[in-house]
Amino acid sequence: MGKMRGEMRVINFNIGLGWASSGVEYAQAYREKIFRNLPVEDYYVFLGMTKENMASMAKNIGIPSEKIIWVYNFFSDIALQEAKMNLAQVLLEYGVATEFVMEPRNKDIQVVNNKDRNEYLRVYFKKDLDLVERVELVSHGNLIRKDFYTSTRWMSEFYEPVDKKAKLTLREVYNEDRGIALAEIVNVADENLNTYLLDDRIYFNKAELIAEFVRRLQPTASDVLILDRATDIAEPILLNKEAAKTGFVVHAEHYSKNNTDDEHILWNNYYDYQFTNIDIFDFVITATELQKVKLSEQLEKYNNKIPKIYAIPVGALEQIKPVQERAENHFVTASRLASEKHIDLLVKAVGQVLKDGYDVSFDIYGEGSQRKMLEDLIRSLNVSENVKLLGHQNMASLYSKYGLYLTASKSEGFGLTLMEAVGDGLPIIGLDVPYGNQTFVVEAENGYLIPLSDDDEQVVKQLAGRIEEFLGMNDKTSFHQNSYRLAEAFTVEQLQKKWLDLFEELTNADTI
Known part of the structure; x- marks a missing residue:
């Protein structure tokens, strides 16, 4: 993730990405399109785990995979990419011989069965294609392992049977040579307390891993960090952002009207940390002018703070299309x-x-x-x-x-x-x-x-x-x-102006 001379890096932080993405992910996809003609180098960081192919999901929502930085892929030398291996190539890894029986494919799932050894492989294909994304190894009725593939096996998850249910205990992310790039020991009670092994060092929870991740991004004073989601990830980002300008986006109603009176306000749980620590942030973005006005009044009244708030719509229209008949x-x-x-x-x-x-x-x-x-x-x-x-x-x-x-x-x-x-x-x-x-x-x-x-x-x-x-x-x-x-x-042009105004103000703030 290099930096081009004269360009500002804009790094957008989120947690998850899925096939049924929320408005937050679509807002990021719109933002990526807006930034294409701006003098910035933009990236979209995802800090949560997904069992689906991240490159495929990014493509589905419209964000180029080269702009995606996923914490589970970041420490590996295997590029973020879509599935590239067919079934025959993948089965070589499992020593599948003639005694295995290929069951008929059911949509995008096929079972490779070994009845004599009471075990089988459940193979998941990329939708409507013959490329393998995941293989599950089942032995004596118990899920033992899930292996994930792109151009090679890049991750495996290991399971143990507990109370007749498969419990994830260990996750390994690999390098090209099949060495372990990142190991995650799962805390069944609270995944935020998982333990990580990276470069012979132990990180005792997810926050420590995120902190190390942010340090390796090497943020500088010319960078802008935008938090689209902040639950459980804001603190390690803020503590390691160095001189980068940092702000967050309000994507929903920011307070509970029914639990707010003249003396007290109940912030939306998703934004409570940000509003409580508003002094740490350089800017706030709302999607509408109406919400900007409401939030400004409330922060001044209840927190005695007047932060920099910008109203920048989270979507943009590439063109306005007149319709003659409808x-x-x-x-x-x-x-x-x-x-x-x-x-x-x-x-x-x-x-x-x-x-x-x-x-x-x-x-x-x-x-x-x-x-x-x-x-x-x-x-x-x-x-x-x-x-x-x-x-x-x-x-x-x-x-x-x-x-x-x-x-x-x-x-x-x-x-x-x-x-x-x-x-x-x-x-x-x-x-x-x-x-x-x-x-x-x-x-x-x-x-x-x-x-x-x-x-x-x-x-x-x-x-x-x-x-x-x-x-x-x-x-x-x-x-x-x-x-x-x-x-x-x-329109895209109007929103580009708004973003340029924000970046210019952030840059000028260093010279005042």
């Missing part, structure tokens, strides 16, 4: 299918609109734990012909098909899909909640905001009423045009 009675939402998103309220509202005689359709994009519940709800309301669950899709070319975006989330720190929707000129109907809805919806100009209520029936009734009001408009052009105008503040 189906005004065709509605859309894109979201994790999770309880806090309250997609069920939208389904019920659309069901009421259909019951009232309107010819409308509603497409729901996304996956999540509430899919089964939503499927059952759609069937029970007898709206299966009009309301569809369409799973994960690349939304870039889809918004233009629709006439209206619906949301029922009761908390939205920013709302990337809201930004994308207005970028395609969609009006929005949602709840009057901070901060995304209030940023992207101007009442009666490009949509409607419904008062927040604990009475779900009332919310459904008002959602349906506003949808019908929208449908009853003779000319919806002004709503679409107002969304386009609002979107102009969220």
Whole structure:
């Protein structure tokens, strides 16, 4: 990870990355695109363990693998890369001979069975390809080991049977010569207390390992460190950042409204450490101007501090795409299918609109734990012909098909899909909640905001009423045009200016 002359390193810290990534990871992917034409050298650090191929997941979310720094790969000389070995190459490592039986492949899993020795290999392939990502060794019904592959075996996990369950006890990360680059002895009770062996030195917990990791990054005064997540990782980073400028991003509601009064505030647990130690940080980033104002007032009132806070949206629009014709009675939402998103309220509202005689359709994009519940709800309301669950899709070319975006989330720190929707000129109907809805919806100009209520029936009734009001408009052009105008503040060019202003202020602070 070299540094080019004249370029600032911007190192963004996170914990995990997965196939069902949250808005934090997507915000980092947007940031990477924004930084591509800026004079910075940006990296994205992940400090947690994932059992999936990190390079593949980075590619899935849109961050080039060469910009990913993963603590579990960092100490090895094996490059971060996608799977490259086929089954025949991998099986050579296990001495698989003719007595092994190849079971039929089931999607991306194949079992290589040795019935005489009562053991088998369970092989996991890269999706839809013949390249191996992981092999599990099972003996006498017990999981013994998991081996992970790219161009070679780069990591193994060792398990022991405890109370008839496989318990992870040891993790080894390898070099090209199969020497051990990093060993992790697992504390079953608390993985933050795992022990690590690196270069013949023992690190007695995860914080010590992170501290060593940060030291090896060799941060300097020209570097900027950004914490997108900070739980359990902030302190070792701050203690070893040297003269680098350090800040954090607020990705969600930062306090509990119901547990805050005139004298005391209850910060969101994810930000409590940062706000308690606000003096250590050089800057704070919120996604909206509304949250910046609220947070500034609260830090001054409750902490007697006035930190540098910048409002920089976590997403950006590469272009604003005018649409000539659209189906005004065709509605859309894109979201994790999770309880806090309250997609069920939208389904019920659309069901009421259909019951009232309107010819409308509603497409729901996304996956999540509430899919089964939503499927059952759609069937029970007898709206299966009009309301569809369409799973994960690349939304870039889809918004233009629709006439209206619906949301029922009761908390939205920013709302990337809201930004994308207005970028395609969609009006929005949602709840009057901070901060995304209030940023992207101007009442009666490009949509409607419904008062927040604990009475779900009332919310459904008002959602349906506003949808019908929208449908009853003779000319919806002004709503679409107002969304386009609002979107102009969220283009890549506008966000590049905001980031450059931040970097310039941080640089100038050293000369004052």
